[in-house]
Amino acid sequence: MDESSAQDAAAAAAAAFDFKLYRYTPSLPAAIVSVAVFAVLTALHTWRIFRARSFYFTAFTVGGLFQTIGYCGRIWSHFDTLSIGGFVIQAILILVAPALYAASIYMILGRLIRTVKAEHLSLIPVDWVTRIFVTGDVVAFTLQAGGGGVQAAGTLDLYEAGEKIIIAGLFVQIVVFGFFVVTSLLFHIRLSRTPTATALEGGTPWRRYLYVLYATSAIILIRSVFRVVEYLQGNKGYLISHEIFLYIFDTLLMAIVMAIFLVWYVQELEPKKRAQSMDGRETSGSSDYVLDERRKSVPLNV
Template identity: 40%
Template structure:
């Protein structure tokens, strides 16, 4: 029978016993979506979607680790695995989202409407994403170390803030592009709206989830969000699964078929 046990002395890794059923359900949901996204990226040749697929893999590993935590609440290994991989998955989603906007703008020959020079757009955002990934990952790995919890919390919040600030700037960049192209449409518009609006939706979901994570860590280990399980599923798991559904239904790789002959961005060129 599952039991809440201390890691060392009177120090507990968990404030509750993680739900095995919830972990298994989201493990299956993310596994299914990741398999679909991997197949879709391969079929369409959309290399920029590779980080998105890796983000799904991180979610799978995270929730796989979480299933082991139900009966091992005193074990550090499973705790770190689930904490780190679930935290970092959305950072990889963001990398694909960043690259796709540059691809979309170039596909409709609207580089002049971009707030940032098109050759630098994805490089700028993806670089910030990599920094956020490293900062959050290092903080997450320190969370359970004795005497390091406060420092680790600050590091994770710092990484999340980098992501939030850059994602906010990214959304502004997207909105400016839409406003400009509406005011002066290009001759080669294709169906940019069909791709831009799902991009907005996924971006908002990632932002809401990141805001939740900042508040969660800021309120501390004894705060309501970290001491109860349901907020993590409602404001993280469900939102990121919804992001995968939206990105899958309106898959950005379809742009290749719609705009055959147009120079498209690859992972190498961003």
């Protein structure tokens, strides 16, 4: 083989293994704004959790913390685009944070079903609603985090293997979310047709909460589809090569999810929240029981 042929072969090999952590320099202003936004949203959610004692929403707040630290990683990467540390921090934490949002979203449905005393209207036995969806979410989270860890090993082969694992995790997340939306819709339809006494009382804005679940689920699904397409295109793909898409289809959408739950909080679904009786006294019984007792106390006109 002559020298020119050897050079051509070397150039072809280099092109085949054209891998870069970033194909741009991460924007410093965008990363700083993202850190500030997610830090504020996370702090507000943390305050709300302790104020309302809604600790089942802790995973959601941890997701916000992951976002904050992840965008700190992008600040690091702005100053050193070749740093494995900054790249891994932002790649993994920003990737898996929505799975933590999803865990809290799944818990809301089970609590809502119990709150309106409509267990018989659920497609899935209510005791299994949270278990099934959170288990699926844990699988998705583990695959995505594990894939990110494999990518961090530092070789091209492992990076590509990690991509495949992450894509599998994203597909699991999409399937689980899709089934969750179907389950929520069927429950919504059934409860609208045959509302329980508790639902009719109007103490719990169950329709509003379901609309919140639909909106946030749709937003996370859009983000997950974006991530699947991004990873399917590979390291040289158009989406991953242009930073703007990350901020439109991930950063912005996840900030909206956090803002929605900050405005429309779900503390009325807390199991320890007690119904108020007519004279202002608290009762630990269900609102259906309170309603029945009031009916019994009304004298009959004979």
